[in-house]
Amino acid sequence: MLRAYRRFFVVAYQFLPLLLAYARDRKRFVLFGGGRQVAPETSRARAQSLLNSLLTLGPTFIKLGQLLSTRPDVLPPEYIEEFEQLQDDVPPAPWPDAKAVIESDIGPIEETFDEFDTDPISGASLGQVYIAEVDGERVAVKVRRPNIEPLVEADLRVVGWSLPILMRFVGQARSFSLETIADEFEKTIREEMDYGREREMLTEIGENFAENDRIRVPEARPALSSDRVLTMEYVEGTKISDVENLDELGLDRTDLAVTLQETYLQMIVQDGVFHADPHPGNLAVKDDGRLVFYDFGMSGRVDPFIQDKIIEFYMAVAAQDTDAILDALVEMGTLSPEADREVMSNVMELAIADARGEDIEQYRVQQIIQQVEDTIYEFPLRLPPNLALVLRVATVVEGVCVTLDPDFDFISVATGYLREQGFIEESARDFVAERAGEARDFGESLVRVPPKLESTLDDLDRGDVTLTVEFSREEETFERLAKRIALAALLTATLISSSVLYAFSTPLAAAVAVVVSVPLAISLWRSFRRSSGFRSQPQFTRQRLRQRDK
Incomplete structure (x- = not known):
């Protein structure tokens, strides 16, 4: 828990400047003011800054960035592109620490393996891989990074504590996705640290392609594996x-x-x-x-x-x-x-x-x-x-x-x-069935439409046709109208009050009423200056899509 508290302040130090920038995007002065438009160059620079912060924070947050790179519903395209560059390649842990994990789980190195190269061939955020030999066969030994569990647990607590704070800096639309991705991240990183699960997936996929002479999936060695160590065939290739x-x-x-x-x-x-x-x-x-x-x-x-x-x-x-x-x-x-x-x-x-x-x-x-x-x-x-x-x-x-x-x-x-x-043949049969259904519906329409059309024309001739108007943003539109009516009523009341006070009281009292009416008048005037809820603007055009691709 103490480690989690320390990590929380480290994480906050890394992320706070960016969070303040995002908050200013929504409200220019954090607590009030209008939003501001962010240029693509600015988004790209922020994405690079966030990427550097994830790398600085270490294994857990590298994995978080890799997960976020698969979630375009959470991050904009600029961030997705930057996070796709995250390489799970970090300096390996010292050999004595890795050796302790292997010997604790599967036995002494000298008795278990004929040979063991203590220089890892790869080092990742959660584990590292060594080459060894058993019964004349070369094997790859994947070892969970020593002492990674306490760090991951502390970081998962930090993520959980940070989520309510982060919600204040994002729109309501992002909140639901962030809550779900926090649970997904915890599940994903625990699965990746579970080498027993990886061995099961490796075996199942290998069995699915056992008869395929174009695919080679290394075979696991269950007797030399555990939840923290995975031993498998070493298969070389280009x-x-x-x-x-x-x-x-x-x-x-x-x-x-x-x-x-x-x-x-x-x-x-x-x-x-x-x-x-x-x-x-x-x-x-x-x-x-x-x-x-x-x-x-x-x-x-x-x-x-x-x-x-x-x-x-x-x-x-x-x-x-x-x-x-x-x-x-x-x-x-x-x-x-x-x-x-x-x-x-x-x-x-x-x-x-x-x-x-x-x-x-x-x-x-x-x-x-x-x-x-x-x-x-x-x-x-x-x-x-x-x-x-x-x-x-x-x-x-x-x-x-x-x-x-x-x-x-x-x-x-x-x-x-x-x-x-x-699969396509089945889809073709479905296509023929759908077209046959459409032909049947078309035939029925030929019978039903003429009487309905005649009835509609009769109603139009008698003046019995009613036109219904719907607003695309009905709730927002009527809320704005209600605010205008309320402001107009208050403004009218203050102006009448100032006139009464000027006639029956002192000019100072009337001046106070006039002062009160000024912000009301400004608010009412601004409400008419804003874009009306009756207007619309295309959100997706070919030009915008092409601009996004540049």
Whole structure:
């Protein structure tokens, strides 16, 4: 608890200047005054400053930044882009401390391993990896960072204490997402520190691809593993982003990109369990062309309902069917049913048109998802945790595929895979059934519409038609009208009072009444100077989307 108190002041020192800046964005003088517009350059500078603070605060907050990089419903695009640069690469803990963890959990080093290289091959915020040998086979030994648990527990307490304070510096729309992400963060970081869970996910995904000769997933060694130590096969390979070495090996990079994309499609839409951290450091290629996956600490599951909706989303994007895209997003819980579908449809059309190349098969799903993420922040909406991971995986995988093949066609590969697995045929049957239903409805309308049209024209001729007017922001509009009426009534009362006082009392008393009427008059005048609730302005235009991309 004492450690948590100390950390709280350290965290407050790092974040307070930024929080004050955000507060001034809402109210120029913190407690009062109008809001102010923030330029993209300012947002970018703040994002970089916040990134540096997260790096300074250490492992827990690095993980928090990585999680926030998957949540476009919480942070604006500038912050997402900066946080995507967070590298989970920190100096390793001293060997004696790591050795104590290994020997405490699985036994003495000399008796358990034939050889053990005490220099780690990688160091991360929560753990580090060593190379060893057992029974003539090389293994990788992943060890949880010594004494990380007290630091994480203290930082989780700080996050919990800071949340109510943070709520005062953000709009109401962000509050709900922040509350949910705090719980999600605690769950995620505890899962990543649980190497027993990682071993289970590694084993399950490995079994799903056991018969696939294009994929290589290292096998775990349960007898040499615990909740703090994970021992697995050591599988060497060329880093997937090292295109020069891949070319020297004579490997087809387009084929590698297709394999990678199809592998993640299988994980997400078929198996329901997926490797959720596909950055190039966790992907390698063996000399024979097989893909190798490392580090299953960040992994997730997708329930069957979400799998179906992801398939529908992919197919709707391929068909440029904005209504179907919106339906899929609503059903997945990403888009509020109360959202303005016309506006959202326009956004989708602009996103697809902006991302499309010469024909439908050449646009990038990553660009479409990025536009959707930007829109999600501005509305704003909340992403379900696992779906946020899926979106993140989709964008990172597409980026790796484009690195391998600049002309990689995501939609063509996804469509081909879904057709091969039988998903498109099922969608085609649904399409035929829907069209048949529309034809039937059209036939019924031909019978129903003429009598209704004749009746409507008769009502119009008799003058029985009533026009109903609806306001887009009804509550706000009438609240403003009520305030104007109240101010006008008070102003009238003070002016009458000043006249009565001037006639029957002293000029000083009348002057006091006049002074009181001045702020009322100013407030009433300003209320008419503000933008009326009857006006509107497009929130999403092609120009704005293009400006955002620059």
